[in-house]
Amino acid sequence: MAEQQTPDREPPDPVEMSRSMAEIAERSQRLVAEFVGRQKAGDGVPNPDPLNIGDAFMEMTARMMADPAKVMQAQMNLWNDYMKLWQSTTQRLVGEPAEPVIEPEAGDRRFTHESWDENHLFDFIKQSYLLTARWMQSTVRDVEGMDDKTAQKVDFYTRQFADAMAPSNFVMTNPEVLSATIESGGENLVKGLKNLLDDLERGKGRLDIKMTDTEAFELGRNVAVTPGKVVHQTDLMQLIQYQPTTDKVYKRPLLIIPPWINKYYILDLREKNSFIKWAVAQGFTVFIVSWVNPDETLAAKTFEDYMTEGPLAALDAMEKATGEREANVIGYCLGGTLLACTLAYMKAEKDDRVKSATFLAVLTDFEEAGELSVFIDEEQLTALEQKMQEQGYLEGAHMATSFNMLRANDLIWSFVVNNYLLGKDPFPFDLLYWNSDSTRLPAAMHIYYLRKMYQENLLVQPGGLTLNGVAIDLTTIETPAFMLSTKEDHIAPWKSTYALTRLLSGPVKFVLAAAGHIAGVVNPPAADKYSHWTGTKNPESPDDWLAGAKEHPGSWWPVWAKWAGRHGGGKVEARVPGDGKLEIIEDAPGSYVKVRAQD
Numbered sequence: 001m002a003e004q005q006t007p008d009r010e011p012p013d014p015v016e017m018s019r020s021m022a023e024i025a026e027r028s029q030r031l032v033a034e035f036v037g038r039q040k041a042g043d044g045v046p047n048p049d050p051l052n053i054g055d056a057f058m059e060m061t062a063r064m065m066a067d068p069a070k071v072m073q074a075q076m077n078l079w080n081d082y083m084k085l086w087q088s089t090t091q092r093l094v095g096e097p098a099e100p101v102i103e104p105e106a107g108d109r110r111f112t113h114e115s116w117d118e119n120h121l122f123d124f125i126k127q128s129y130l131l132t133a134r135w136m137q138s139t140v141r142d143v144e145g146m147d148d149k150t151a152q153k154v155d156f157y158t159r160q161f162a163d164a165m166a167p168s169n170f171v172m173t174n175p176e177v178l179s180a181t182i183e184s185g186g187e188n189l190v191k192g193l194k195n196l197l198d199d200l201e202r203g204k205g206r207l208d209i210k211m212t213d214t215e216a217f218e219l220g221r222n223v224a225v226t227p228g229k230v231v232h233q234t235d236l237m238q239l240i241q242y243q244p245t246t247d248k249v250y251k252r253p254l255l256i257i258p259p260w261i262n263k264y265y266i267l268d269l270r271e272k273n274s275f276i277k278w279a280v281a282q283g284f285t286v287f288i289v290s291w292v293n294p295d296e297t298l299a300a301k302t303f304e305d306y307m308t309e310g311p312l313a314a315l316d317a318m319e320k321a322t323g324e325r326e327a328n329v330i331g332y333c334l335g336g337t338l339l340a341c342t343l344a345y346m347k348a349e350k351d352d353r354v355k356s357a358t359f360l361a362v363l364t365d366f367e368e369a370g371e372l373s374v375f376i377d378e379e380q381l382t383a384l385e386q387k388m389q390e391q392g393y394l395e396g397a398h399m400a401t402s403f404n405m406l407r408a409n410d411l412i413w414s415f416v417v418n419n420y421l422l423g424k425d426p427f428p429f430d431l432l433y434w435n436s437d438s439t440r441l442p443a444a445m446h447i448y449y450l451r452k453m454y455q456e457n458l459l460v461q462p463g464g465l466t467l468n469g470v471a472i473d474l475t476t477i478e479t480p481a482f483m484l485s486t487k488e489d490h491i492a493p494w495k496s497t498y499a500l501t502r503l504l505s506g507p508v509k510f511v512l513a514a515a516g517h518i519a520g521v522v523n524p525p526a527a528d529k530y531s532h533w534t535g536t537k538n539p540e541s542p543d544d545w546l547a548g549a550k551e552h553p554g555s556w557w558p559v560w561a562k563w564a565g566r567h568g569g570g571k572v573e574a575r576v577p578g579d580g581k582l583e584i585i586e587d588a589p590g591s592y593v594k595v596r597a598q599d
Contacts, residue, residue: 052379056153063145070142078135085131089124102130110168110409115175122175125167133162149377156374163408168417177421184423191423199419208397209415211436216428219589223430224265226277228588229577230290232317234309236260236301238290238590239317241577242276246283249575250568252326252355253285253318257311257335260291261399263437263593266522267332269430273524275557282561284568285575287318289335293595294442299392301442303341303449304467311342315353321580328356328567332521333492334449336362340500341459343479344472356567358482358560360521361492364474365499366457371490375402376454381447388443396438396597406490411435431518438597460503478506482563484556486513486520498542509563510538510545513556525555532556 064071084101091098100123104111111117116126140158143151167173171181171189180188195210202208217223228242256276258264267275267288280286289310294301311329319325331339336359343357363369388394404411418424426432458464462473481504485494494512501508513520514530523530533549552559578584 050380050383051157051375052377053153053157056150057157059146059150060140060143060154064139064143067144074135074139074142078131081131081135082128085124085127088127089120092120092123100127102127102134104130108409109414110166113176115179119175122173125173129165129167133165136162149373152371153374156371160405160408163413166409166413169413169421171421174417174421177417180422188421188423192420195419195423195425203397206397209412210419210426211411211415211429212426212432213428214433214436217430217433219265219594220587223270223433224268224589224593225271226268226274226280226588228286230585230588230590231321231577231582232313233585233590233592234313235298236292236294236306236309237314238292238585238592239314240288240290240588240590241318241321242280242286242288242588243577244285244574245281247574248571249283249285249573250565250570251324251572252328252567252569253287253322253324253575254279254564255311255314255318255327255329256286256288257314257329257331257339258289258291259332259334260306261334261439261441263293263434263439264288264290265589265593266431266434266518268589269434269522272526273522275522275524278524278557279561282565283571284564285322287314287321289314290590290593291439292592293396293439293597294393295440296392299388299443302444303338303452306338306445307342307345307467311339317582319353321577321582322575323580324569326353326355326569328358328564329354330358330360331362332360333362333517336360337364337453337459340364340474340477341465341467341472343477344474345467345470347476347478348470348472354479355569356482356564357477357479358484358564359497359500360484361486361489361517362483362497362500363453363492364503365460365496366454367460367499368493368496369454370493370496371406372402373454376450378455381450381455384450385443385447388447392443394441394443394446396440399441400435400438403491440597460499474500474503475505477504479504480506480567481508482560483508483510484513484521484560485510486516488514488516489520491517495542498545501538502540508538510535511556511559512546512549523555523557525557528554530555532559534559 081101088098088101104126111126115122117123137155137158140154141151143154146154171177177188196207199208199210200206202210226242228240230238231241232239256264256267258267268277271277276286276288291310292298315327318327329339331337339357339359340362343354346352346354384394415426419426452458452465456464460474462475463471465472481500483497483500485492485497487494489497498510501510512533513523514532515523520530531551531553532555533546533551535545535549537545537548539545539548
């Protein structure tokens with residue numbers, strides 16, 4: 001058999017390479033000069049530890065050193081693991097079969113290239129990294145005597161360090177990058193440097209990693225395309241009413257309150273995965289709040305303002321649009337936290353317009369609020385307050401970075417490898433386009449939310465919060481509720497969200513979806529993905545609930561539609577935007593959602 005010949009490849013053009021390197025040098029010099037200029041213009045010395053990590057690791061180190069026997073045992077465990085790895089690798093080198101000492105977790109995409117398994121050297125590098133990462137994280141988790149918050153912070157940032165040190169993130173220890181570098185004569189690294197400079201320039205000195213081809217998407221053209229009209233607006237939101245697609249609709253309209261930390265069109269990405277389009281097709285008259293992307297002029301807007309100018313204003317407008325006083329309401333994430341506050345406020349005011357409430361991945365008890373808590377302590381909040389007082393808002397990039405760190409391998413390091421080491425352009429992906437479309441947050445509202453809920457956990461205390469002069473109490477809410485939580489949620493951990501079942505006084509149907517905060521919610525039936533669990537009772541413990549729950553294949557959407565239909569108030573002729581007492585302002589998706597944080 002004739003040997004396979006590797007196809008000839010033209011060597012890199014030295015003139016073009018030289019031109020590229022000169023461009024990189026010039027842009028780099030300019031960026032450094034701009035960075036230095038900004039540092040000189042700033043007041044005082046920058047905080048060397050803005051995330052307040054140092055004290056946590058100092059405490060961890062002190063407690064670790066107080067038990068040297070435990071440290072020695074941890075070292076011995078690591079040594080034993082390395083000895084097993086040497087033996088396994090030696091067996092493979094001499095042609096004998098050997099089981100791996102450690103393997104990547106399911107879903108870890110860093111080591112999918114075949115060389116990580118087939119090449120003995122890279123397999124050794126991979127396994128030695130995994131053993132070391134496991135050792136580091138288990139060692140710090142075993143340190144005794146730290147309070148829960150400090151232990152959580154140490155664990156979180158140890159994982160961040162371990163993720164950053166993965167061999168897949170470096171040229172010489174990533175077989176795919178090495179291969180691309182050899183084949184292209186280094187062109188991938190030159191292109192990667194250009195991509196890095198593009199991201200630094202776009203972020204004005206801050207690394208703004210490009211996750212997708214943003215030019216491939218346009219709101220109203222290929223995302224957020226469900227037909228509808230903006231029929232009302234306040235300083236804080238536009239209210240969109242969607243065009244019906246059925247002759248008959250439920251009498252009570254449906255209001256959706258999304259979080260204002262992100263844009264609403266996560267529920268209307270494409271036709272195939274749009275919850276809004278699907279709900280309209282089920283016969284619901286759907287309205288959704290499209291929150292403003294605030295600037296410094298809205299710095300003084302409070303959490304109360306978000307309630308008054310958001311859901312309360314929307315309910316008033318919906319009655320004018322449809323003639324119906326009663327409504328059903330969905331709240332997603334922070335929008336659901338606002339919904340819970342609004343229902344408690346309405347109960348105190350004897351306002352009974354909301355006949356059913358759906359909570360999608362919603363935290364109300366922040367005692368165990370998940371890994372976002374590592375960004376919320378007195379030192380960080382004080383620094384955040386000072387920054388927001390200067391600007392009047394929190395930059396969208398700040399919150400986006402925090403969320404991305406919760407899944408650093410997927411949302412940070414995978415793009416470092418793809419964009420900077422392989423020199424590739426990111427793939428067009430609607431979800432990542434939405435994820436990159438961050439929003440600003442008004443200073444007054446955001447610091448109230450972080451302090452009163454995340455830090456002090458006052459929402460679950462009867463009378464703990466006062467809105468518009470009214471002390472609210474979640475236990476007074478008797479509205480029938482549908483709760484959807486997601487099993488792998490890093491933002492609203494499902495066992496923490498479950499606490500709301502114990503707070504509400506009305507009937508609660510709790511459903512648990514597989515996947516995470518986004519994929520578990522945005523899971524259309526046609527996709528036939530991700531299962532869900534249902535139960536007949538809501539015991540005190542979430543673990544007890546899951547033990548008695550039944551797993552079902554596919555989406556939770558039809559379960560919700562059946563439940564929500566029972567609260568629909570019967571059927572009436574379909575209502576078209578503009579037919580009621582509200583005039584059409586503009587076509588959906590409206591103008592508020594099109595304002596980007598960089599504008």
